[in-house]
Every structure is written in structure tokens, then in C-alpha cells.
Amino acid sequence: MGHRTLSSNGFGTTTSTATARHSDAATICAHAGIGSGDGQPLVTPLCASTTFCRDGVGSQAEHQYSRVSNPTVAALEDALAQLEDAAGSVCFGSGLAAETALFLATLRSGDHAVCARSVYGGTTRLIREIFGHLGVESTFVDATDAKAIEEAVIPGRTKLVFVETPANPTLELTDIRAAARAARQSGALLAVDNTFLTSVLQKPLDLGADVSVYSTTKFIEGHSVATGGALVSRDPALLEKLRFTRKCTGGIQAPFNAWETLRGLKTLALRVQRQSATAERVAAWLAERSEIGVVYHPSRPRDVAQRAIADRQHLGAKGSRHGAVVTIELGGEYALATAAAFCRALKLCRLVEHVGSTETLVTHPATMTHADVPPEQRAAAGVSDGLVRISVGLEEPDEIIADLARGIDAARAAATGRSGETGRSGDASSRQRRSPAEVCA
Numbered sequence: 001m002g003h004r005t006l007s008s009n010g011f012g013t014t015t016s017t018a019t020a021r022h023s024d025a026a027t028i029c030a031h032a033g034i035g036s037g038d039g040q041p042l043v044t045p046l047c048a049s050t051t052f053c054r055d056g057v058g059s060q061a062e063h064q065y066s067r068v069s070n071p072t073v074a075a076l077e078d079a080l081a082q083l084e085d086a087a088g089s090v091c092f093g094s095g096l097a098a099e100t101a102l103f104l105a106t107l108r109s110g111d112h113a114v115c116a117r118s119v120y121g122g123t124t125r126l127i128r129e130i131f132g133h134l135g136v137e138s139t140f141v142d143a144t145d146a147k148a149i150e151e152a153v154i155p156g157r158t159k160l161v162f163v164e165t166p167a168n169p170t171l172e173l174t175d176i177r178a179a180a181r182a183a184r185q186s187g188a189l190l191a192v193d194n195t196f197l198t199s200v201l202q203k204p205l206d207l208g209a210d211v212s213v214y215s216t217t218k219f220i221e222g223h224s225v226a227t228g229g230a231l232v233s234r235d236p237a238l239l240e241k242l243r244f245t246r247k248c249t250g251g252i253q254a255p256f257n258a259w260e261t262l263r264g265l266k267t268l269a270l271r272v273q274r275q276s277a278t279a280e281r282v283a284a285w286l287a288e289r290s291e292i293g294v295v296y297h298p299s300r301p302r303d304v305a306q307r308a309i310a311d312r313q314h315l316g317a318k319g320s321r322h323g324a325v326v327t328i329e330l331g332g333e334y335a336l337a338t339a340a341a342f343c344r345a346l347k348l349c350r351l352v353e354h355v356g357s358t359e360t361l362v363t364h365p366a367t368m369t370h371a372d373v374p375p376e377q378r379a380a381a382g383v384s385d386g387l388v389r390i391s392v393g394l395e396e397p398d399e400i401i402a403d404l405a406r407g408i409d410a411a412r413a414a415a416t417g418r419s420g421e422t423g424r425s426g427d428a429s430s431r432q433r434r435s436p437a438e439v440c441a
């Protein structure tokens, strides 16, 4: 495409995209924000200034005020756009700030949105609790079924279809091309949350999406030090609307966080390829453990249709192209206690609300990321009490596996102990009355 406008890095030189165009993701990442020119900094400097001098009244300086644009943020925006051969990208203070701007820019009271039922819990909360109260109607669908999206679209009223693939936390896949066709039927836009794979492993815009959505807080920054969000598009008019919305609502990313994100971006390709390869190995090992009900990872698709989507959409070398997130289901009647025991026993992996960092991280979605999702939708999306999400890191794979083995031993002991308790008391109703906090403690 190559119709991006290039930005100055605020120190009198343009960033690398001005001097050479690269097509390989690893090269684009390594060169993210680097400068050129005699005596100019190689690395995009952190420009912490909130405002910029003007030659005179009416000056059209590229950067005027850092709520509207900033050279460090612009360097990150250039790199993210280049990764998807896009017209531009717009960066925000978090993934949810980016989604908020997208919804504000595309939806009005009385409009309708279709959203996948399997998405990050904060996205569901935003659509239901904030945009629902602003008069936007929404329908949550099983987005693995393109027909369900098609049937949910209301011609003339549906303005946005929002999917996440692989979905958080069940890793269900949506056929992006089919979703784009369904959206187009009513003139709606298709937004794809590509946080889990990033543009290294999946390029939604190449598959017909109008906008790629990112929590850059995750894999893109990759070191758990800076929150951020980004919207990437090939549509200049949509980008203009998004920038205008950001200017009006003030959700731009802080320059320091953009600078940290640029630094993380340099190793993105390397990290996600290695983490995906380890995740595939971890998923295969977990699948052999009889204590685990189900192992979700796109390298082990649940049916032929999902396999076809993974083969078509995911990019990169075989064995390292399906992402670093693996989700397991510790089943049975005591799922919550078993999942809690698993998490508690880990010594290497950390229990946090996060994915995409250098360390292996585990999350219990039902009580953490998806706690605010209505229980019926959580059940429909398959987010059970026994689900544990694992974001595989950069550690030696055997050490990750040894730690997970510790978790599985503890889970088995917890499940056995609980069934022993039942044998003694037989009081199932008293167990059910315990709160998640009590069970996890």
C-alpha cells in the first residue's frame, strides 16, 4: 500500500520508514523507530514535552500538543502501520482506551454492534456496560460460526462487527474473511482484536478486516512495563475519525510508554516465534496428562473447520505460528479448587492478569479477566471455573514443563482430597455455598 505519512522524530530527522521500506516482520521490528542523518540519534528519543513551539499564529507544525500527537508516539505508530502495510495507526494509553475510541468513532445511539461472545472480558464489559447505556444495542455470537455472524447482522443498523481471534481465553478461531463478508452485507466495519498473535503471525487487514485492534500492553511491548493500545487501518478516512476521537477524548499513549513499547517491539518477531514454538511443545505435553480435561491451543484445533482457519490465517514457520497462549481445563466437580491448587503450586510461572510477557504467566479467567462477564455468557463462551490460561514465556521449555507438572500434581491432590471430603460429609450444598475467594484461599 505504502500510503502512510511519515513522521519526524522531533529531533530533526525522520524515522527509518522514510529511508527504506522493509517487508519482513523481523526487519521492520528491529528497525522500528530508528533514525537516519548525520549526527542524528539512532534510537527514537523520548520526547517528553507536552507542547511544541510555533513560528507564528496559524503555524501548521506537525506536532502541536501531546494530547493530539507526539513524536515518540508517532514513531511507534509508523512502525505498527508498516507491520501491516497500513495507511496508519493510532496509539492509545491502553487496549481498552483504543477500543473505546473505536466504538465512539463508529457507533451512535440506536446503532447495533455484533461482538464475538469469546473476547477479553473487558471488551464485553465495555460494550455492555458503557455503550449499552449510551443506546448501542449489541448481539454476542459464536464467531467460530460465520453463519451466526451473518444472521446477527441487522442490515442498515449494524455498524461494527468485533471479533478476537484466537479468542481470550478459549483460543477459538474466527474466519476473518467470512466475518468481513458478513459485516459488509450491512455496510458495517470489521474490527479484529489481534492481540494474541500480533501482526507477526496474523495480518487481519490482508484478510478483509477494516481495523486491527491491539492491546500493545501484551506481546508488542512484551516486558510488562508499559500499557498501551493501537488501532491499525488502511482507510485514511477511518484513521482521521479515530485521531479526531482521540483528540476529543484524550486517550493518547504517554510518550514514555510509547518509547518503552518501541523498545519492546524491536524483538517482537523473535519473541513470539520462540514463545509459540515452546507453547506448541507445552500444549503437546499437557495433552498427554490424564488430569487435564481439555488443552486448547491452535496447534491442536478442536475440529476440521478450526484447523482450516489456523492453516489459512496464521503466518510463519510450521511449529511456531499459533501463538504463545495455551489454555487448560481442570475439570470435575471441584474445578475451582483444583484450578486454585494448580496455580498455587507453581514456582516458576507467575499468577497474574496478563499475557505476552517474557515470563510464563498463568491466569484464572473466571475470577480474574472474565469476572465481570455475566455467568451465562461466560458459560456459553466456555470460561469454566476450571479454566487456567497459560501465557508461555521465554524460559527453557523443560523448566516450564517441570513447573506445570508441579501444578498438575497439586491439582490431582486437591481433586482427590475434595472427593474424600465428600465421601465423609456428602454435603454438596455447603461446598457450593463457599465463595471463590474462600475456595482459592
Ligand SMILES: Cc1ncc(COP(=O)(O)O)c(C=O)c1O
Binding pocket: 094, 095, 096, 097, 120, 122, 164, 168, 193, 195, 196, 214, 215, 216, 217, 227, 228, 229, 354, 369
Ligand atoms: C485480547 C485483549 N484485548 C484487549 C485487552 C485490553 O487491553 P489493556 O489491558 O491494554 O487495556 C486485553 C487485556 O487483557 C486483551 O487480552
